[in-house]
Amino acid sequence: MEAERAARLGHNQSVVRSLNRRLDHGLVTPKEPFPTEGPGFLCECSNLDCTEIVYVGLATYEEVRRDDRRFFVRTGHDIPDIEQIVAAGDGYVVVEKLGVAASAATPDA
Ligand SMILES: [Zn+2]
Structure with a gap:
């Protein structure tokens, strides 16, 4: 995997993460298929x-995202080239970014 692609994929995840932050602070109104x-x-x-939606309690979500390299994805949505699965739950896995993708996913990197 070239570094450029890994960096882009890592960046994509941080984009979705910031959307999720806005959702849980009530800054944006969830649209379908986001559950109300x-x-x-x-x-x-x-x-x-x-x-797709990952169904997980807010406490669990907060705990995992305390580490900027970790993300919730649906089972099967992980990309082994740039991340490793560190935990699994009902319908989802928690992935941790590796190398360049990890730096791209970290806001202050
Ligand atoms: Zn997905």
Whole structure:
């Protein structure tokens, strides 16, 4: 995998993450298919067109995203070239970015 692609994929995930931050602060109104009831966040995989929902409680979400390199993605949405699975739950996995993708996903890098 070339570094440029890895950096772009890492950046994509930080874009989705900032959208999720706005959602949980009530700054944007969730649109379909984002659920208006129950805990759920947009899948944070590297595909910007992905609108799948990861159903996970806010406490769990907050805990994982305390580390800027870690993201929630739907099961099967991970990209082994740039990230490794560090945890798995019902319908989702937690991935940790590797190398260049990790720096691109970290805001102050
Ligand atoms: Zn996805």
